[in-house]
Structures are given as structure tokens and as C-alpha cells.
Amino acid sequence: NAGVTQTPKFQVLKTGQSMTLQCAQDMNHEYMSWYRQDPGMGLRLIHYSVGAGITDQGEVPNGYNVSRSTTEDFPLRLLSAAPSQTSVYFCASSYEAGGEKLFFGSGTQLSVL
Amino acid sequence: DAKTTQPTSMDCAEGRAANLPCNHSTISGNEYVYWYRQIHSQGPQYIIHGLKNNETNEMASLIITEDRKSSTLILPHATLRDTAVYYCIVRVANSGGSNYKLTFGKGTLLTVNP
Numbered sequence: 001n002a003g004v005t006q007t008p009k010f011q012v013l014k015t016g017q018s019m020t021l022q023c024a025q026d027m028n029h030e031y032m033s034w035y036r037q038d039p040g041m042g043l044r045l046i047h048y049s050v051g052a053g054i055t056d057q058g059e060v061p062n063g064y065n066v067s068r069s070t071t072e073d074f075p076l077r078l079l080s081a082a083p084s085q086t087s088v089y090f091c092a093s094s095y096e097a098g099g100e101k102l103f104f105g106s107g108t109q110l111s112v113l
Numbered sequence: 114d115a116k117t118t119q120p121t122s123m124d125c126a127e128g129r130a131a132n133l134p135c136n137h138s139t140i141s142g143n144e145y146v147y148w149y150r151q152i153h154s155q156g157p158q159y160i161i162h163g164l165k166n167n168e169t170n171e172m173a174s175l176i177i178t179e180d181r182k183s184s185t186l187i188l189p190h191a192t193l194r195d196t197a198v199y200y201c202i203v204r205v206a207n208s209g210g211s212n213y214k215l216t217f218g219k220g221t222l223l224t225v226n227p
Contacts, residue, residue, distance in 0.1 A: 043217040090156050104156030
């Protein structure tokens with residue numbers, strides 16, 4: 001099994017550009033989520049989904065959109081990138097919402113100039 | 114979720130046991146203790162979790178005090194590959210509502226030295 005796969009691994013954007021960070025899991029997990037990690041800030045939850053067609057906001061949702069059309073995929077969209085969105089982004093999944101074991105992807109390092 | 118306190122950093126000699134403490138004095142009766150670690154440039158990795166009994170798996174052991182106000186993660190024979198940031202997290206397990214997120218603090222940087 002591949003587990004949780006994130007693409008791309010690295011990305012550089014200019015302010016105002018849009019892009020989508022991809023996340024896919026092959027474990028048939030119901031719950032998926034996106035975190036961002038900034039130096040000295042720990043991981044902060046951006047958005048999460050408890051199943052296909054259901055999404056909700058986390059701690060820091062502004063500037064990000066998500067959708068969950070299939071169980072496997074949970075893309076994160078930046079509509080108009082800002083320098084404050086420079087960060088490392090992690091996607092995670094678990095068998096069920098509230099499940100104790102989260103599986104994380106390897107991360108996407110995003111720089112917005 | 115209850116707040117946790119961990120040392121900022123610790124050192125351990127390769128082959129020795131690494132004992133990582135965590136204080137969670139405001140833990141509630143239905144809150145579990147989770148441990149994750151993050152090796153540099155990788156995503157966090159689940160290690161172990163427990164409620165009140167000691168737990169052991171292939172990666173580590175978790176010792177929770179009787180009053181549940183603190184716990185210790187034990188890596189029995191640390192290797193260089195165990196160098197990572199270790200996060201202690203307290204939260205309610207298998208709950209609905211808004212308790213879906215894990216709150217990661219700053220963790221403990223464990224450095225295993227040869």
C-alpha cells in the first residue's frame with residue numbers, strides 16, 4: 001500500500017497565483033485532513049473531512065478551499081496565494097473520525113513569493 | 114483537550130533507553146494520551162496511545178501514572194534513526210462532534226548520539 005500520497009513535494013508560487021495540493025490515500029479511510037506546519041507553531045488544522053461529500057473548517061481555514069468527491073482524494077486549493085501561506089502542508093487520514101491513529105503524508109513545501 | 118508540557122530537548126546514547134516525559138495535569142477521565150513523532154522533513158508518525166493502563170507495542174512503551182497526570186514514553190533501545198521531535202497529545206478518542214483534530218504542541222527534540 002502507498003498510504004497517504006501528497007503531490008507536489010515542493011512548489012513555488014507568486015503572490016496571487018492559484019494552485020491545488022493533491023492528497024490521496026489507498027486505505028479506504030473515512031477521515032482526511034490538512035495541516036500546515038510553521039516554525040515554532042506546531043501543526044495547525046486547516047480543513048477536515050469525515051467522508052465523501054462532507055468537509056468542515058479547522059483552526060486556520062481562511063484562504064483555503066477543499067472538496068471531497070471521493071473517499072480517496074482530498075485536494076487543498078489556494079485560490080489566491082499570499083506570502084503568509086508559505087509553509088509545509090501535511091495531509092493525514094484515519095479509519096474513522098475521532099480515530100486514534102492518523103497516517104500522514106510526506107508533506108508539500110510551499111513558498112509564496 | 115488537556116494541555117501537555119514536555120521538555121524542549123533531550124539527549125540519549127545509542128543503544129540506551131530513551132525516556133520522554135509528559136505532564137498533563139488537567140487531563141479528564143475520558144481523555145487518552147497519544148504519542149507521535151516527526152523525523153526531520155517527514156510527516157508525523159503515530160507511536161502509541163493509552164488511557165490508564167501501561168501499553169507496549171513494537172515501537173515503544175507508554176507508562177501512565179496512577180493519577181494520570183503524567184506519562185513517559187520509553188524507547189527501549191534507541192537508535193540514530195529515533196532522532197526526532199516527539200509529541201505528547203491528550204484528547205478524547207472516538208468522539209464525534211468537533212473533536213476530530215489532534216493538537217500538536219512543540220514536542221521534545223530527542224537526539225540520539227552515537
